Amino acid sequence: MDERGQASVELLAGIPALLLAGLVALQLLAVGYSLTLADGAAEAGALALAADRPARAAVRDALPGWADGRVAIEVRGGRVAIELRPPSPVRGLSERLAVDSSAWVRRPAGG
Secondary structure (H helix, E strand, O other): OOOOOHHHHHHHHHHHHHHHHHHHHHHHHHHHHHHHHHHHHHHHHHHHHHOOOOHHHHHHHHOOHHHOOOEEEEEEOOEEEEEEOOOOOOHHHHHHOOEEEEEEOOOOOOO
């Protein structure tokens, strides 16, 4: 049995698996980063509410440019809720991996 070239064939067979593992790792990093951004943006919105400023503008200012069109903001009472879709090469995957975060502020009774 001739085994010449077997290492090359095995390397070629392993490259797609390696690329897939790399893409999965990058997607997981993007989801984690998106969650961190959503947490910070929700907090920024709640702090804006506490200072009697518009929460939506504060949330948008706290997010990077790529998040435009990927964020849903809900402000109800003293609660700011954010849903952020992470970047992904597949839109359906991005929607399934959407992260959400919320923060709330309670205003003093006299103010």
